[in-house]
Amino acid sequence: MSDNSFSISNRNISKFLPLLLLPIWFLLYSNLQWLTDKLVNDVFGLTAGTHLTETLRFFIFEVPKVLMLLALIIFFVGIIRTYFSPERTRKALEGKSLFTGNIMAASLGIVTPFCSCSAIPLFLGFIESGIPLGVTFSFLIAAPMINEVAIVLLFGLFGWKTALIYVVTGLIIAITAGWVIGRLHLEKWVEPWVYELKAADHPEDEKLTFGKRIKLGFEAVKEIVGKVWIYVMIGIAVGAGVHGYVPQDFMSSFMGKSAWYSVPLSVLIGIPLYSNAAGIIPIVSALIEKGAALGTSLAFMMSVIGLSLPEMIILRKVLKLPLIFTFIGVVGTGIILVGFLFNYIF
Amino acid sequence: MEIKILGTGCSNCKNLEKATREAVAELNLDANVVKEEDIVKIMGYGVMRTPALVVDEKVLVYGRVPSVKEIKEMLSK
Structure with a gap:
C-alpha cells in the first residue's frame, strides 16, 4: 500500500x-x-x-x-x-456563575475545536453536566463566528485592525447574547428529553x-x-x-454610511445566506473598496458567518422554535448594534 | 470483535467508517462494523465530538479521523 x-x-x-x-x-x-x-x-x-x-x-x-x-x-x-477539547472546556465551565461563565465560554469558543456537525453532542454534553443554558449559548455563538479562517482572511484582506475589531466585537456579542438568553430563563423551550439524558463518563483523552x-x-x-x-x-x-470592473463609490448609495437602513437589511439578508468565511470575506473586502461602510460590511459578515440556516436546522433537534427565534433575534440585534457603532465611529 | 462508528452523518463520520472497514479488511479481522447514528446512544459513550471509533464498547478515538494505518495499529492491540 x-x-x-x-x-x-x-x-x-x-x-x-x-x-x-x-x-x-x-x-x-x-x-x-x-x-x-x-x-x-x-x-x-x-x-x-x-x-x-x-x-x-x-x-x-x-x-x-x-x-x-x-x-x-x-x-x-x-x-x-x-491542547484544548470540548471535554476540557466543559470541565472548566462547570460551576461557573452566569457572567464569568459567559466570558469564559465565549473565549474558549475561539480555541476549542468545533464543527457545526458536532453542535448537538456538544450542546447535550454541556447541558448534561449542568452548565447553564446561557453559558452554553455564549460558546455556541462564539465558536462558529470567530474562527481561524475568518481571522486569517480578515487579516490578509483588511489588515490587523479590522481582524481585531471583528474578534473583540464578536466576543462581546457572544458574551452579552448568552447572558441575555440566560437571564430570560428559556429552559422550557429546550426539548424535554435533553434534560433526561444521563451524564456518561467521558473517555480518557488521548495521550499525545x-x-x-x-x-x-x-x-x-x-x-x-x-x-x-x-x-x-x-x-x-x-x-x-x-x-x-465596478466603478468607484458604486456601493456607497446602498451600503454606505448615509443609508442607515442598510445595517439591519444586511443582517436580515445575511441570516439565511450561508457561506463560510472563506467565501464571503473577499467579496465584502471588494465592496468596502467601492464605498460600502465598514460597520455595514462587518454586520453583514458576522450575520453570514455567525448565524447560519443549516446550524439552526441542526439545533432544532434539541431546541424548540421559539428558542431558536430568540437566539437569532438576540444575536441579530447585537450584530446590528455593532454595525451602527462602527458606522458612527469611522 | 464489535466495532461501532458513532456519528450523526457528517462527512467525517463516513470517512471514519470507510477507513475502519478498510483496516478490518486488510487485517482480515472477524469483526462486525456498525454505524450508530442515534444521538442519545452516542451521548451514552460520553463523546462530545463526532465521529468516534468504539471497539467492544470502549471509545478508542473521537473527534478526528485517524489514518487506516493508525486504525490497524489500534485494532491489532
Whole structure:
C-alpha cells in the first residue's frame, strides 16, 4: 500500500518538516507581489492599468497570499487546538456563575475545536453536566463566528485592525447574547428529553507526543485548506471582478454610511445566506473598496458567518422554535448594534 | 470483535467508517462494523465530538479521523 510507505517516512520527517518549510514559505510570501507583477507584465505581457489586467493581477496575488496565510496559521492553531477539547472546556465551565461563565465560554469558543456537525453532542454534553443554558449559548455563538479562517482572511484582506475589531466585537456579542438568553430563563423551550439524558463518563483523552501534535497540525491544514480553497478562489474571483470592473463609490448609495437602513437589511439578508468565511470575506473586502461602510460590511459578515440556516436546522433537534427565534433575534440585534457603532465611529 | 462508528452523518463520520472497514479488511479481522447514528446512544459513550471509533464498547478515538494505518495499529492491540 502506498499509504504504508508514505507514513513510515512521514513519521521521521514530520518533526523537521516545519523547520524546512518555514523559510520557503517566508521567501515565497515576501516575493509574492514581485512574482505577480513579473507574471502579469512580462509573461502575459498585459498592459498595466486596464480593467482586465488589474482584475487578473488582484486574483493572481490574493489567492496564493490568502492560501499561504491560511496554511501557516491553521498549522499553528491546529497544534494549539490539540491542547484544548470540548471535554476540557466543559470541565472548566462547570460551576461557573452566569457572567464569568459567559466570558469564559465565549473565549474558549475561539480555541476549542468545533464543527457545526458536532453542535448537538456538544450542546447535550454541556447541558448534561449542568452548565447553564446561557453559558452554553455564549460558546455556541462564539465558536462558529470567530474562527481561524475568518481571522486569517480578515487579516490578509483588511489588515490587523479590522481582524481585531471583528474578534473583540464578536466576543462581546457572544458574551452579552448568552447572558441575555440566560437571564430570560428559556429552559422550557429546550426539548424535554435533553434534560433526561444521563451524564456518561467521558473517555480518557488521548495521550499525545509533541511529534503527534505536529502531525495533527499538518492534518488540520490538509483538512481545512482542502475544504475552503475552492471558496477562497470563488470569493477572490468575484472580489477581483468587483475590484476591476465596478466603478468607484458604486456601493456607497446602498451600503454606505448615509443609508442607515442598510445595517439591519444586511443582517436580515445575511441570516439565511450561508457561506463560510472563506467565501464571503473577499467579496465584502471588494465592496468596502467601492464605498460600502465598514460597520455595514462587518454586520453583514458576522450575520453570514455567525448565524447560519443549516446550524439552526441542526439545533432544532434539541431546541424548540421559539428558542431558536430568540437566539437569532438576540444575536441579530447585537450584530446590528455593532454595525451602527462602527458606522458612527469611522 | 464489535466495532461501532458513532456519528450523526457528517462527512467525517463516513470517512471514519470507510477507513475502519478498510483496516478490518486488510487485517482480515472477524469483526462486525456498525454505524450508530442515534444521538442519545452516542451521548451514552460520553463523546462530545463526532465521529468516534468504539471497539467492544470502549471509545478508542473521537473527534478526528485517524489514518487506516493508525486504525490497524489500534485494532491489532
